[in-house]
Amino acid sequence: xxxxxxxxxxxxxxxxxSSELMAVFQxxxxxxxxxxxxxxxxxxxMDMNINSNxxxxxxxxxxxGIGIVFFSGSLYFLAVFNxxxxxxxxxxxxxxxxxxxxxxxxxxxxxxRK
Numbered sequence: 693x694x695x696x697x698x699x700x701x702x703x704x705x706x707x708x709x710s711s712e713l714m715a716v717f718q719x720x721x722x723x724x725x726x727x728x729x730x731x732x733x734x735x736x737x738m739d740m741n742i743n744s745n746x747x748x749x750x751x752x753x754x755x756x757g758i759g760i761v762f763f764s765g766s767l768y769f770l771a772v773f774n775x776x777x778x779x780x781x782x783x784x785x786x787x788x789x790x791x792x793x794x795x796x797x798x799x800x801x802x803x804x805r806k
Contacts, residue, residue: 694725697768705772713771720767727756727764727789734796748802752795759788 698721701709705717734753738746763785766778 694721694728697721697724701771709771713774716767717771720764720771723767723789724760724764727760727792730756730792730796737796737799746799748795748799752792752799755788755792755795759785759792761785762788 698718701714701717701721705714709717731753734749734756738749741749762781766782766785769775770778770782
């Protein structure tokens, strides 16, 4: 989805959006892509921990999903529809991302075993 939206932004919106709104759209794509990779990391960590408690990773994945919707989603709408009021929900996604990374860090500190 991130690749498709990135291509859409680069080719379909380049002439329509201002450079400022294009940068907002690109930020949404970038955060969505990086956090999609984080979901892959979580899946790999869960696979390596079949017999241990992975509740922290499950919650981290949920928070990343919430973060993508609220952070990237609000930035997509802000850029495309110029809805600046959506900027007030963007921090909810940012906080979700931060909480997810904290849970991944805590899980890593506990050590994982197969």
